[in-house]
Amino acid sequence: MTNPTPRPQTMAEKILSRRGTHTVYAGDLAVVEVDQVMVVDSIAQSFIQRMQQDLGATPKYPERVSIVIDHVAPASTVSVAQAQKEAREYAAQTGVRLFDVGRGICHQVLMEEGLARPGWIVLGSDSHSTTYGAVAAFGSGMGATDIALAAASGKTWLKVPDSVKVTFTGDLRPGVTAKDVALEMIRRLGADGATYQSIEMHAGDRFTRGERMTLANLCVEAGAKAGLVVPGGEILTAYGYDIPEWVYPDEGATYVQSIEIDLGTLNPRMSAPSEVDNVFDVAQLREDLRDVHVDQVFIGTCTNGRIEDLHAAADVLRGRRVAPGTRLLVIPASSQVMEEAMADGTLLTLQRAGAVLGTPGCGPCMGRHQGVLAPGEVCVSTSNRNFIGRMGDKDARIYLASPAVAAATAVMGRVALSEDVLAQGEVA
Ligand SMILES: CC(C)[C@H](C(=O)O)[C@@H](O)C(=O)O
Ligand code: SF4
Numbered sequence: 001m002t003n004p005t006p007r008p009q010t011m012a013e014k015i016l017s018r019r020g021t022h023t024v025y026a027g028d029l030a031v032v033e034v035d036q037v038m039v040v041d042s043i044a045q046s047f048i049q050r051m052q053q054d055l056g057a058t059p060k061y062p063e064r065v066s067i068v069i070d071h072v073a074p075a076s077t078v079s080v081a082q083a084q085k086e087a088r089e090y091a092a093q094t095g096v097r098l099f100d101v102g103r104g105i106c107h108q109v110l111m112e113e114g115l116a117r118p119g120w121i122v123l124g125s126d127s128h129s130t131t132y133g134a135v136a137a138f139g140s141g142m143g144a145t146d147i148a149l150a151a152a153s154g155k156t157w158l159k160v161p162d163s164v165k166v167t168f169t170g171d172l173r174p175g176v177t178a179k180d181v182a183l184e185m186i187r188r189l190g191a192d193g194a195t196y197q198s199i200e201m202h203a204g205d206r207f208t209r210g211e212r213m214t215l216a217n218l219c220v221e222a223g224a225k226a227g228l229v230v231p232g233g234e235i236l237t238a239y240g241y242d243i244p245e246w247v248y249p250d251e252g253a254t255y256v257q258s259i260e261i262d263l264g265t266l267n268p269r270m271s272a273p274s275e276v277d278n279v280f281d282v283a284q285l286r287e288d289l290r291d292v293h294v295d296q297v298f299i300g301t302c303t304n305g306r307i308e309d310l311h312a313a314a315d316v317l318r319g320r321r322v323a324p325g326t327r328l329l330v331i332p333a334s335s336q337v338m339e340e341a342m343a344d345g346t347l348l349t350l351q352r353a354g355a356v357l358g359t360p361g362c363g364p365c366m367g368r369h370q371g372v373l374a375p376g377e378v379c380v381s382t383s384n385r386n387f388i389g390r391m392g393d394k395d396a397r398i399y400l401a402s403p404a405v406a407a408a409t410a411v412m413g414r415v416a417l418s419e420d421v422l423a424q425g426e427v428a
Helices: 013-019 041-054 079-092 106-112 127-135 146-151 178-189 211-224 282-288 307-317 336-345 347-354 403-412 418-423
Strands: 029-032 034-042 065-068 097-099 121-124 139-141 155-159 162-169 196-200 226-229 257-262 269-273 279-281 296-299 325-330 378-379 395-401
Touching: 013 029, 013 139, 013 162, 013 196, 013 226, 029 079, 034 041, 034 146, 041 079, 041 146, 065 079, 065 106, 079 097, 106 121, 106 127, 106 211, 121 127, 121 146, 127 139, 127 211, 127 226, 127 279, 139 226, 139 347, 146 155, 162 178, 178 211, 178 257, 178 269, 178 325, 196 211, 211 226, 211 307, 269 282, 279 282, 282 296, 296 307, 296 403, 307 336, 307 347, 307 403, 307 418, 325 347, 336 347
Parallel strands: 034 065, 034 121, 065 097, 121 139, 162 196, 162 257, 196 226, 296 325, 296 378, 378 395
Antiparallel strands: 029 155, 269 279, 269 395
C-alpha cells in the first residue's frame, strides 16, 4: 500500500493512526489496537454468548477487559440476578476485571481506575463510551458482537470518522455549568447532526476533568462516534497522565463543520421532552411551566453524578427542604463519589433536605428500577436522554438540566433557577 502524502490530522485521525498499522484519514478503514474493552451488566449475557458460542474464544488480554454491574444494580428481578451471576462467574473464569454492585457507573469507574487514558482506544458496550474523550481517549460504543470481537482479538476495525470542530471562547457566568454548555452544543448540532462523526472540542484550559466528562458524554446525543476534548490546563497535570505530544490535532486539519460557542453568552439551559436537542433557557421554561408540578427530581448518572454535581446540589439545598409532593433522588455516580460526599457532609445536607439516596450506579436513568415514572408524571433529571418512555411510562415527561437547576426545582416543586431559591435566604 502506498502511503498518502501526510496531511494535517484531526485528533481522531491521530489516535486511529497511532494505534493502527498505518496513517489514516477520515473515510479510511482502520484496524486498531484496543486498549480497554468495557462490558455493562445489561449486555454481559450476549457478550459471553458471543465469546463462548459464536467465537469459541477467551479474551486475548484479560487485563484489557472490564465488566461493570451498574445498570440494574442491585438486581431487580430473578433474570437480572441470573445474568449478573453469570457475569461474575465469567470474570472469575477468565480473569477479566469485575466491578460489582455499588462500585458505580461504568464510565465513571473506568475513569477513576485509570482505564481510559490519553491516546487510548476504549470501546464500551454502552453508547456513552464517548465520555472517555474527556481525557483524550478515543471512546466509542459498540454492540455485543463488535465488543466480543475486540475482546477476543485485542483489535477492532472501523471507518475513520469525519470531525466536527467545536471551539469554546469566553468564560461561563455564575450559575452556568458544563451541562448547559453541552445542551447548547447539542442544540446547535442537532440530535443527529454529528452522526458517525468525532466532535473535537477545543476548550483551552477551561473545564475540569468532570466537566469534560459531561461534555464528551453528551456528544453521543448528537449521534457522534467519539467526543474528544483537546487536553489543556488542569487535566495535563492533575491526574498524573502524560499527554503524548502526538495526540494533539494539527493546525490545518480538515473538519466537515466548525462551530464556536461563546460561553459568556450562555444561560442555564434545559432540554424539554422528548428530544435532547429541544433546548430552551430555563428562565423561559420557568414561565411556561409555572403551573406544572414536578413529581420527581433525579440527580445522578454518568452525565452529572460526580462530586462537583452533588456539591452544586447541596449548595442550593443546604438548610432547605424539598417541596411537598416532590421526590428528590440522589445517586452518586460511584462509590468513590459517595465516599467523598459522605466525608465532606454533602450527603447529610442532601438527606436532611429530604433527598432519597441510592446505591451508586445508573439508578432510574433508563427506567429499569429505583424511580420509574408513572403516567403523566413530570421529572427533571441531570441525565442525558428524555425520549418517550425513557424512565418509565410513555406518558411521563422528562426535562434535562444541570444539578443546580435540578436542586432548585426540587425546592420549588416546579422548574426553577438556583437564584430563585438562593434569593429566599437561608431557611435553617
Ligand atoms: C444499557 C446500555 C446499553 C445503554 C446505552 O448503550 O447507552 C444505556 O446505558 C443507556 O443509557 O441507554
Ligand atoms: S447513567 Fe444512564 S446514560 Fe449513563 S450509562 Fe447508565 S443508563 Fe446509560
